[in-house]
Amino acid sequence: MSRDWEVLETRLLSDNWAVLKTTRLRLTGRDGAMSEQWRETYDRGDGAVILPYDPERRHVLLVRQFRWPAAYNGETDAFLIEAAAGLLDADDPEACIRAEAEQELGLTLGPVTRLFELYSSPGSVTERLTYFVAPYGAGDAVARFGGLAEEGEETEVLDLPLGTALAMVAAGEIRDSKTVLLLQYAALHLMPEETS
Incomplete structure (x- = not known):
């Protein structure tokens, strides 16, 4: 079964030296059940x-x-x-x-x-x-x-x-x-x- 994800909402928390965002996601699990989660990402580039x-x-x-x-x-x-x-x-x-x-x-x-x-x-x-x-x-x-x-x-x-x-x-x-x-x-x- 496909394990899909979808971005529901993204909020910018900081854009100083790098970009800090929080994102609300909807994930599909192995059993097909969907859940929502908040995750933060710190993006400073590669x-x-x-x-x-x-x-x-x-x-x-x-x-x-x-x-x-x-x-x-x-x-x-x-x-x-x-x-x-x-x-x-x-x-x-x-x-x-x-x-x-x-x-x-x-x-x-x-x-x-x-x-x-x-x-x-x-x-x-x-x-x-x-x-x-x-x-x-x-x-x-x-x-x-x-x-x-x-x-x-x-x-x-x-x-x-x-x-x-x-x-x-x-x-x-x-x-x-x-x-x-x-x-x-x-x-x-x-x-x-x-x-x-």
Whole structure:
């Protein structure tokens, strides 16, 4: 049986940095019964994220930056370690991630590999991220700090061994889901541990 849905009403709650709406829906369940529900959506646009990796040194490039939601949640350290990412605005995902790599990492990317598109929090956030990886070399990353001042960004660039980054995940020092996912991808597919 088809599981249909219909929008009955939408109300704008906020249109500040992003758009917050509440919507009344009519849903048809598996058994054919209809129900009405209110759902909120937070629409900040789609984005892209990149993990540059150095296969020779087994390193990755990450950034550390202040995140207000972490501070809001009472984190003692609200400077989170993340893979470089940004909103698409009018760009396609690859153009976006190339610009973000230059702004946040001081890195001009060569060939990039597009992995997949994922929702991070589909219960209420509309953002869909396109994930990328790209190789870099020891001499390619020249920035120590980055970010766009006009966007309130100030990032510290971290050139870390993959093993160190994975240990930081296990220790709770890296807590950003997109970053954890990309580090795990790198460990499994890009720079797997050699076994004897």
